Amino acid sequence: MVRKQVYITQSQENLLKRKAAEMGVTEAELIREALDSQMYTIGYPRRSAQKWQEEGQFIEERMAGKEHSAQRTWKREELYDR
Template identity: 40%
Template sequence: MPRKVRKQIYLDPHHAQLLKQLARDLGVSEAALIRQAVDQQAAHLTPLRRDPAAWQQERAFIERLIQDGTVPGRRTWKRDDLHER
């Protein structure tokens, strides 16, 4: 079994009671239930993590657009046309 790291947490009394009941109902230890909850949260939140490299690429792209300046010619649409679509 992989080495475990000891963590101490504080729970409100109702969370402690709920944890104990869930662990009993599921037939797992309270620690196993907490590990499962952490895994589920990590899986759920992974898409929300920011990728600094992606932001740097986007920033470089924006800076290139700024350096290129305005596009020659005139636009062929009016702002109000966009709202009518």
């Protein structure tokens, strides 16, 4: 991560502290989430766009009948034994 210093208003500071406490996250995490959300809103892709593309390709391969390279080592019935 990269350290950034920004100036915010007193009302933003109060809201940030209150919301971070309510959500049980750090102020920095709340700021990062807000920044990601705003960037997405104005048209910038989120960091996970590549992962979504990979997931889409995986789904398409499964739908086409191609098997995933990793074979299961368990059976569905075994899940109920846990």
